[in-house]
Amino acid sequence: MLLFFTLGLLIHFVFFASIFDIYFTSPLVHGMTPQFTPLPPPARRLVLFVADGLRADALYKLDENGNSRAPFIRNIIMHEGSWGISHTRVPTESRPGHVALIAGFYEDVSAVAKGWKENPVEFDSLFNESKYTWSWGSPDILPMFAKGASGDHVYTYSYDAKREDFGAQDATKLDMWVFDNVKDFFHRARNNQSLFSKINEEKIVFFLHLLGIDTNGHAHRPSSRDYKDNIKKVDDGVKEIVSMFNHFYGNDGKTTFIFTSDHGMTDWGSHGAGHPSETLTPLVTWGAGIKYPQRVLAQQFDDAFLKEWRLENWKRLDVNQADIAPLMTSLIGVPFPLNSVGILPVDYLNNTDLFKAESMFTNAVQILEQFKVKMTQKKEVTLPFLFTPFKFQVIQDLVASVLTYPLSHFVGYLLAFTLGIEVLVLSFFYRYMLTAGLTAFAAWPFLTRLWTRAKVTSLSWTFFSLLLAVFPLMPVVGRKPDISLVMGAGLLVLLLSLCVVTSLMKRKDGFIKEELLVHLLQVLSTVLSMYVVYSTQSSLLRKQGLPLMNQIISWATLASSLVVPLLSSPVLFQRLFSILLSLMSTYLLLSTGYEALFPLVLSCLMFVWINIEQETLQQSGVCCKQKLTSIQFSYNIDITQFRQLYLDDIRRAFFLVFFLVTAFFGTGNIASINSFDLASVYCFLTVFSPFVMGALMMWKILIPFVLVMCAFEAVQLTTQLSSKSLFLIVLVISDIMALHFFFLVKDYGSWLDIGTSISHYVIVMSMTIFLVFLNGLAQLLTTKKLRLCGKPKSHFM
Secondary structure (H helix, E strand, C coil): CHHHHHHHHHHHHHHHHHHHHHHCCCCCCCCCCCCCCCCCCCCCEEEEEEECCCCHHHHHCECCCCCECCHHHHHHHHHCCEEEEEECCCCCCHHHHHHHHHHCCCCCHHHHHCCCCCCCCCCCCHHHHCCEEEEEECCCCHHHHHHCCCCCCEEEEECCHHHCECCCCCCCHHHHHHHHHHHHHHHHHCCCHHHHHHCCCCCEEEEEEECHHHHHHHHHCCCCHHHHHHHHHHHHHHHHHHHHHHHHCCCCCCEEEEEECCCCCCCCCCCCCCCHHHHEEEEEEEECCECCCCECCCCCCCCCHHHHHCCCCECECCEEHHHHHHHHHHHHCCCCCCCCCCCCCHHHECCCHHHHHHHHHHHHHHHHHHHHHHHHHHHHHCCHHHCCCCCHHHHHHHHHHHHCCCHHHCHHHHHHHHHHHHHHHHHCCCCHHHHHHHHHHHHHHHHCCHHHHCHHHHHHHHHHHHHHCCHHHCCCCCCCCCHHHHHHHHHHHHHHHHHHHHHHHHCCCCCEHHHHHHHHHHHHHHHHHHHHHHHHHHHHHCCCCCCHHHHHHHHHHHHHCCCHHHHCCCEHHHHHHHHHHHHHHHHHHCCCCHHHHHHHHHHHHHHHHHHHHHHHHHHCCCCCCCCHHHCECCCCCCHHHCCCCCCHHHHHHHHHHHHHHHHHHCCCCCCCHHHCCHHHHCCCCCECCHHHHHHHHHHHHHHHHHHHHHHHHHHHHHHCCCHHHHHHHHHHHHHHHHHHHHCCCCCCCCHHHHHHHHHHHHHHHCHHHHHHHHHHHHHHHHHCCCCCCCCCCCECC
16 A cells, blocks of 8 residues: 555655746746847936836826826926826736846746745846946845846845835835935945946946836725825825936936836736736936927827826837847847847837937847857757657547446446546635536435435525535635624624533533633633734724734634644533634634634534534444444544445545635635735734745635545545545545546646646646645544643543
8 A cells, every 4th residue: 555655645746846847947048149239328327216016097186186206207208208098917026027127028937836935037138238336125026137137237236125025014115225225325425435436437227127116006005195195195105216316426427316116906906917007107207319209289198198198199108028138238238138028119219310210129139149059958858759649549549438438327326526627626716616516515415315314404404504615605805804793703603602611511411620721721812813814904904014912812722722622521522613713713813704604614514514414424334323422533443444335425525625625615716825915914923924824825725625534524524434535535536636627737827827827737736635734634633632630531521
């Protein structure tokens, strides 16, 4: 068995790793010759402002009084420079957005294996090609361009990462920090001869990364006063910096200014996908080499933005985001970034036709160089004899051999099995398929003899199946926090606890003081969780940040959630209820709305499942029904020795897989972290920390998973089910599903799209392995027993 498991694990690991070799190999190549325009450039220096998370409409649209939120930028559009919309590509995230702006290519698909904070491979950029670059801003953005630069000519100045606090009172301080440090830098330069000479060189770049707008958008939404006021402060800051540059360089007319954004933001404060609010960003340019405003009578665009923004008479010049990199390089005369795929937007240039033609030619040669290197690499690694067509005759022979069997024996089972598999596959894309499956589950007792044997159990199964079927129909992305639902879920848990503890106290056997103390401790933990959720929400609304006491309680609750159940009685019902109480306390802290009710309803259905499986086994005459209050979890019992596998066990395995998928997608498409609202972790921390936040979100996913596996541990115990045979059935189901998802893996689109397609494949490929570890965790939670003290038991009378 161990050899079989090891070989199976190895084969599935190879299958899993194959998608990264097939889909996610970096398209970037190296070894190209740098290309630059041989004519003198119009500018000696370039200043790049990137307002992180700024939507195009938020900048260009006038307010309710007909005034601009950014009067200085508006004045530039009308009197000094050129403007347009920069069309970003998915994923609309900070890292790929800045890579497109500064390096000229869209996100490298191999970054999926590296994380967004690291360069997936070495690449060339405007900063690398410049003589010197000075940059100020976020520690998440600046280091990745300094790390990839050759030599020591890219200088970065970043604030502490702890400043990126979504619960902070005023996120505009991040932008004020950048503006103040740029002013201090030029003030110091007047007294530092070495620095003064460097900033008077040609081919230099100044990069100001402004994160405040993005932070306020995440924390308060783009429609908030905080987001809009931040735009006004950025506009004032840009005005001061431009004035300082002109004064410092004596108005020499050799400075080019570019103001843009890396991505936009949805109305609910997220980004990463391809909604127009995320992909449409502003682009305003002025200074050396840039065309002055062009007045026109009419313009043809597929949208109505010009009229909405009252800019119908100022020529709008749209570009793709990667086109900004070749524009900047041509303005200061440095070689085009080697990996750039941007096309020079010549309509922005105010120069001779010869300069434009030379720049366009250089741009084309630079892109052609990449094609030549890529073609050479392909020729070196391609083996033509491997590309032989698949013989269709093989499929015909396979079908002919299947048809030789008597179809009447297995057509019914095959159709039911196939339909079930397809429902599972479709549920990964359409959540309402889970509703359809749960509705079919609700009707299952009435299609069998269970209804006649156990009416109450059958009705309970139907009720909770239909109740759980409501959750996949609820909205996911963009839902507003509703703390009242979280409070309601907490009250239901307290009410359920009161009923259960009262019923246990009425029993004359087995309920001791120690176990009562454990239940009371868990009830107290639930009450504290409700208080922390309410208190944190109120504090953040008042912009007072996350209270320290709330943070301590949250982390303490999380730490104790896997320990406290081990103190409860190993009796099946009591242990399962104790696990529910502990995990619900943590889940409440991670909830923002209706999803707080999901584990509670799921657990009720799991309890009914345990009872109804006993009825099915008794109906088939395999064993007699036992009372759940008399069954104890025992670590030493080997349930795999109890009985052989029956046909009905295939249904139980399918139920397990379906409930696990429901646990994944019941409250949203959570196969990708991108689909989460960061507000879920605000009871634990508000300072941006992607790994800690990601870990908390993953634990939120796993809580319903653990509840299902603990329930199935009870099902195995009460029905004497063979766990080894179970894993073989689940392996077959997951491999059939994996074959579907292998051909549905995406290497393009948003991080959400790419991550979701990979996650789908990973979930089904690792389902069996994952079940082994989850089964171990469930065994630990259900069978292990800890004691508060070494005193002998004293029964509660």
